[in-house]
Amino acid sequence: MVQSKNNLEKFSEIPIINIPFNTNVSVVHIRAGFKATQRLSGMGITPGTQIKILSQAPFRGPIQIMVRGTRLAIGYGLAMKIFVKQ
Amino acid sequence: MSESKSEDKVIHIALAGNPNVGKSVIFNQLTGMSQIVGNWPGKTVKKAEGKCKFKNYIFKIIDLPGIYSLSTYSIEEIISREYLVEEKPDYIINVIDCNQLERNLFFTTQLQMLNRPMILALNQYDVLLRRGFDINEAKIEEMLGIKTQKVVAVHNRGVHELLEKIIEMEESGKIQNSKPIIFGKEIENEIQRLGSELKSNEILQDDSYSLQFTAFKILEDDEHIKKHLIEKNDNQLDHFLYYVEEKRKNLEDFHGETISTILNSEIYNIVNHIYEESIIIKKSSRSFKVRNFFDHITVHSIYGYLILAVVLLGTYLLIFNFGNMISGSMDKLYENLTPNAEHTLGGVDNWIYILVWNGFVGGLFAGVGGVLPFVIPFYFFIEILQDIGYLPRAAYLMDRFMHRIGVHGKTIIPILLGFGCTVPAVSACAIMETENQRKSSIIISSMIPCSAITTIVMGLVFKFRGPWVTLGLYLILLSVIIAIGKILTIFSDVEESELIIELHDFRVPNFKVIMKQTWHRSKEFVYLALPLIIILGILMQIFVEFNLLDWINVLLSPVTEYFLGLPLEIGVYLIYGVLRKELNLVLLELYVDSQGILMDEFLSPIQMIVFTLITLLYIPCLATFVVIRKEAGRKFARHLLFFRLLGATLIAGVVYWIFQFVSNIKPDWTFGYQIAITILIFFLFLYIVVFLIGKFIKHRDKGKRRRSHGFKEFAEIKSCNNCSKFNKCDYKTNSSCNEFESLE
Numbered sequence: 001m002v003q004s005k006n007n008l009e010k011f012s013e014i015p016i017i018n019i020p021f022n023t024n025v026s027v028v029h030i031r032a033g034f035k036a037t038q039r040l041s042g043m044g045i046t047p048g049t050q051i052k053i054l055s056q057a058p059f060r061g062p063i064q065i066m067v068r069g070t071r072l073a074i075g076y077g078l079a080m081k082i083f084v085k086q
Numbered sequence: 087m088s089e090s091k092s093e094d095k096v097i098h099i100a101l102a103g104n105p106n107v108g109k110s111v112i113f114n115q116l117t118g119m120s121q122i123v124g125n126w127p128g129k130t131v132k133k134a135e136g137k138c139k140f141k142n143y144i145f146k147i148i149d150l151p152g153i154y155s156l157s158t159y160s161i162e163e164i165i166s167r168e169y170l171v172e173e174k175p176d177y178i179i180n181v182i183d184c185n186q187l188e189r190n191l192f193f194t195t196q197l198q199m200l201n202r203p204m205i206l207a208l209n210q211y212d213v214l215l216r217r218g219f220d221i222n223e224a225k226i227e228e229m230l231g232i233k234t235q236k237v238v239a240v241h242n243r244g245v246h247e248l249l250e251k252i253i254e255m256e257e258s259g260k261i262q263n264s265k266p267i268i269f270g271k272e273i274e275n276e277i278q279r280l281g282s283e284l285k286s287n288e289i290l291q292d293d294s295y296s297l298q299f300t301a302f303k304i305l306e307d308d309e310h311i312k313k314h315l316i317e318k319n320d321n322q323l324d325h326f327l328y329y330v331e332e333k334r335k336n337l338e339d340f341h342g343e344t345i346s347t348i349l350n351s352e353i354y355n356i357v358n359h360i361y362e363e364s365i366i367i368k369k370s371s372r373s374f375k376v377r378n379f380f381d382h383i384t385v386h387s388i389y390g391y392l393i394l395a396v397v398l399l400g401t402y403l404l405i406f407n408f409g410n411m412i413s414g415s416m417d418k419l420y421e422n423l424t425p426n427a428e429h430t431l432g433g434v435d436n437w438i439y440i441l442v443w444n445g446f447v448g449g450l451f452a453g454v455g456g457v458l459p460f461v462i463p464f465y466f467f468i469e470i471l472q473d474i475g476y477l478p479r480a481a482y483l484m485d486r487f488m489h490r491i492g493v494h495g496k497t498i499i500p501i502l503l504g505f506g507c508t509v510p511a512v513s514a515c516a517i518m519e520t521e522n523q524r525k526s527s528i529i530i531s532s533m534i535p536c537s538a539i540t541t542i543v544m545g546l547v548f549k550f551r552g553p554w555v556t557l558g559l560y561l562i563l564l565s566v567i568i569a570i571g572k573i574l575t576i577f578s579d580v581e582e583s584e585l586i587i588e589l590h591d592f593r594v595p596n597f598k599v600i601m602k603q604t605w606h607r608s609k610e611f612v613y614l615a616l617p618l619i620i621i622l623g624i625l626m627q628i629f630v631e632f633n634l635l636d637w638i639n640v641l642l643s644p645v646t647e648y649f650l651g652l653p654l655e656i657g658v659y660l661i662y663g664v665l666r667k668e669l670n671l672v673l674l675e676l677y678v679d680s681q682g683i684l685m686d687e688f689l690s691p692i693q694m695i696v697f698t699l700i701t702l703l704y705i706p707c708l709a710t711f712v713v714i715r716k717e718a719g720r721k722f723a724r725h726l727l728f729f730r731l732l733g734a735t736l737i738a739g740v741v742y743w744i745f746q747f748v749s750n751i752k753p754d755w756t757f758g759y760q761i762a763i764t765i766l767i768f769f770l771f772l773y774i775v776v777f778l779i780g781k782f783i784k785h786r787d788k789g790k791r792r793r794s795h796g797f798k799e800f801a802e803i804k805s806c807n808n809c810s811k812f813n814k815c816d817y818k819t820n821s822s823c824n825e826f827e828s829l830e
């Protein structure tokens with residue numbers, strides 16, 4: 001029972017790209033490579049961090065997010081690997 | 087130190103912190119003009135050192151590159167880390183922006199683990215107050231166990247107090263090293279245990295790295311620490327490393343995360359606690375409404391691009407016209423002075439006249455007149471954009487398009503500058519974040535046709551062959567640049583070229599800082615490039631004097647005449663372009679005039695195109711070469727030179743031979759059709775070349791396996807959405823996810 005609930009939760013992780021603007025979400029996973037993960041945590045993004053998308057550049061451009069009081073731009077490809085839940 | 091009195095004690099200080107917090111401003115306030123700016127040996131990273139005398143002490147200060155963490159993501163991080171542990175500065179001044187306390191403290195905690203004497207500069211305190219916050223200094227001092235000082239670097243407030251605090255520590259005799267940080271119970275236990283293992287087995291044989299830092303980093307599987315320890319222990323470390331591996335596995339399995347994620351989250355927990363305890367909210371402020379508007383509009387999907395276009399085009403035109411004006415009047419001045427010089431120096435044929443006036447003064451004017459009026463305003467322009475914080479926004483807007491040609495979004499800046507002058511464009515590549523990105527951008531932006539090259543294209547191809555052929559020529563250039571970009575992507579790490587950049591708030595530009603920076607950069611350039619330009623000017627005159635030109639032409643003829651189908655006499659004019667690109671054409675025109683023929687009699691249509699193409703692609707001008715060498719090292723500059731020469735010759739040759747082929751099959755077509763078909767065939771050729779290189783590289787890499795965290799493997803596994811342990815899941819080998827099955 002507990003396990004299947006756990007399982008369901010897993011499915012509710014969505015790439016941050018698919019979240020509407022200005023919604024507060026929290027990071028669940030960063031499924032990027034070692035270096036990119038390191039870099040993201042240096043910039044303040046780790047699992048559990050509250051973030052919010054502010055905008056996205058056109059044609060699958062980078063997204064602009066708000067993390068710990070700073071604004072970051074993150075390339076589309078990498079943003080696809082940041083999974084969040086509401 | 088001969089100039090210092092014997093009682094003056096020397097204290098070494100390192101300024102460390104995130105990018106853009108104000109380290110350089112503090113550094114400049116302290117050291118003033120007594121600073122040396124160079125590069126770290128063999129690297130594209132700037133190294134600024136300086137000293138200042140304060141109260142019977144001589145402070146030797148180094149401004150470390152701005153970094154976010156002490157991991158090994160970028161060359162800056164490695165450099166800073168090695169400097170801190172190996173050179174052992176007496177004190178570290180950790181400069182932080184107190185408006186971004188959390189992220190800055192993340193770095194602070196890593197410095198703390200190094201267990202060195204340290205002091206915290208809470209910079210940009212003015213902004214914090216303006217935003218309606220305050221900071222509880224005592225609380226921070228208590229929680230971190232290090233001394234702090236509020237600083238407003240731009241107004242020189244609190245800067246020298248930093249030194250006073252250091253002197254205080256020095257004189258009180260109790261220099262306190264930063265305390266090790268205390269993690270949550272679970273991690274703390276692991277680190278403690280690893281620490282005592284390290285100690286009892288005497289693995290950490292020197293005191294370069296602190297116990298806690300080593301334990302932390304070895305648990306994190308940090309390659310550098312591992313290598314360091316293995317070297318120190320003559321490879322007798324398998325047992326210990328196996329032990330660490332076990333510990334790491336346990337943690338990863340328990341949390342279902344990679345180890346660095348676990349550890350970094352842990353640090354953020356600590357930091358977040360400090361942040362919440364020490365930030366005081368006073369009132370909400372108004373002045374930020376206006377800035378919010380600018381922040382919003384400059385990244386807007388439509389207005390953002392409009393603003394970008396206006397900013398860049400406007401500045402470009404402004405500087406271009408200004409540069410041309412100065413440069414033109416300098417040329418006039420030279421011409422006007424020539425008759426006088428002829429008179430004083432003994433006539434046109436006198437060798438003193440030729441060496442001194444044509445060579446030395448000519449070279450001086452070429453440098454001062456032809457390069458500086460463009461270079462200095464461009465430096466000024468980059469500094470302003472940098473200072474107000476616009477550059478990251480341009481990168482954000484352009485990232486998508488830049489990715490298409492295989493480079494990072496920020497490269498848009500050097501590329502746009504490159505249309506004006508390649509020299510500042512290459513310097514601007516310093517804004518890129520990693521060494522590889524910097525090198526890629528240097529390669530790409532040094533190929534952008536600068537204003538001098540544009541003059542040649544307009545004066546030759548456009549004038550004699552019209553707009554369509556000119557367009558064709560630019561298309562060839564564009565395709566070559568894209569091809570190079572693609573080849574660079576094949577060699578680089580995909581994730582590394584992903585944009586991760588901070589969009590900090592707009593700032594009111596600080597003109598003092600901007601002027602200082604522009605001055606420093608221009609001075610550097612003048613010292614480096616001007617002597618070389620002058621020497622080359624003199625050398626060329628010697629060539630003319632001793633009639634060596636014909637020999638050069640003959641020497642070059644296998645390439646110029648036979649492979650590229652150009653007239654024999656043209657060889658030497660290609661060499662002139664090294665000094666200043668437009669000399670290629672200017673001097674050739676003079677020569678053709680002196681032969682009493684017209685340019686389009688001297689060069690056939692295809693020869694004109696081949697000549698211009700070679701000029702576009704071959705070696706960068708001397709000034710550019712000097713800057714590349716300074717920014718990226720001798721070896722890189724030499725390689726670049728070699729490949730540019732080779733590449734340009736090959737490409738121009740290929741175009742020439744394709745054209746020969748086409749015009750032989752269809753001799754009755756007009757030139758326009760022939761060249762159009764030639765260009766199309768060339769595109770196809772280029773495409774095949776890039777494709778084959780890609781195939782070759784992938785094939786070669788197949789045998790080598792990347793690290794377990796590596797991107798490639800992840801790419802294969804990512805189809806497994808069912809379990810969290812993406813890098814452990816056997817989905818690809820078992821064709822089903824273990825975790826998922828066990829759940830069902």
Ligand SMILES: Nc1nc2c(ncn2[C@@H]2O[C@H](COP(=O)(O)OP(=O)(O)O)[C@@H](O)[C@H]2O)c(=O)[nH]1
Nearest residue numbers: 105106107108109110111210238239240473596
């Ligand atoms: N308002 C304000 N701005 C500052 C302060 N210190 C630095 N700056 C600005 O912050 C920006 C970055 O400073 P810089 O020294 O280049 O940062 P670095 O990357 O750490 O070397 C510059 O535009 C400075 O004008 C400060 O105390 N107050």
Ligand SMILES: [Mg+2]
Nearest residue numbers: 106109110152
């Ligand atoms: Mg700096």
